Amino acid sequence: MLVSDRILEFYQSLTPPSKLPKKVETLNPYQSDAGWEATAQFYQKYYADNNSRRMLFGINPGRFGGGITGVPFTDPLLLEEVCEIKNTFNKRAELSSRFIYEMIENYGGPKAFYSKFYITGMSPLGFVMDGKNLNYYDLKDWKKIFEKDMINWIKEQLTFNIDTSIAYSIGQGQNLKFLKQLNDKYDFFEEIIPVPHPRWVMQYRLKRKQEFIDEYLLKLS
Template sequence: MLVSDQILDFYQSLSPPALLPKEVVTLNPYQTVEGWESTVQFYQKYYADYQTRRMLFGINPGRFGGGVTGVPFTDPIRLEEVCGISNPFQKREELSAKFIYEIIAAFGGVQAFYSQFYISGMSPLGYVRDGKNLNYYDLPDWESIFETDMVSWIKKQLQFSIDTSVAYSIGQGQNLKFLKQLNDKHGFFKKIVPVPHPRWVMQYRLKRKQEFIDEYLIKLG
């Protein structure tokens, strides 16, 4: 089975954690016509093969990026202008997508990058509360809400011909801590390597951006 077909089957199977608070809205682009169409086009273009890839874990998709397009760290602008997939979404920029695609360009472009890496999130679904993006770990009792689902999501994605010698945490705070915690318990990967979160770089360390792009390139090899 092609990696693209496995990924698409996985995204179609997603549902939010049963214990998610009622005031939290789930972003599931795979349940919208437009989101599913862009997702299918992307994965059939870049993942229709049997290649082994290394995996990067973000936090969870945002409402201007993967939470709309269905492609992690990819806003409608990069999806169309860089990935070559036209889409009907409002062409609004997401800072994290801007940074990730600068890394992808420095790595050699989308074909080179996506042939070697698969990006997901600790939660592949996004969350909004009061109209604002919500990180999964900002909820009270988030571990009890998410742990069972996250373990299941990781196990399913490891079937996508994933190289388990290393995984990368996009973010060096709580996301890294929880991925390491789950990895210590379940032994998914031999090691976890942290890389800076794109939004942190773009908001707080913009003058040092090239330094962090170089860090990504070194760690990704």
């Protein structure tokens, strides 16, 4: 079975945590025809092999990026213009996606990058509350809600021929802290390395963007 087949099988099986509050809406693009078609085209294009890859863990998909396209940190605009996967989604740019794809371009382009790396989220499903993106750790009792599912999600994704010597946390705050806690307990990876969150860079450190792209490239090398 190719890596692409395993990834698509995983995404198709996803369900939100059973203890998720009713006021929270789940973003699951893999249940829509357009989202599934985009996801399938992407992974069949870049992951139809048995390459070993390192994982990068974001927080969870957002409503203008992976929460629509099914591809982490990839908005509909970049999916079409850079990955050359046509789609009917609203072509709205998303800040984090812009940073990630500038970094990918500096790395050598999508084909080179995705042959070596697999991006996911601590939660591969996104969440919205009151019409706004919601980070999993912003919910009260979030560990009780998410921990069991996240452990299972990580274990399942490790079957994608993942290189477990190093994993990366996209974000240096709560996401990093929780990934390290789980890793200390379950020894998923030998080392966890943090990289700055793209949204933080684009909102607060835009003039230093290239510096942070270079940091990614150095740590990923």
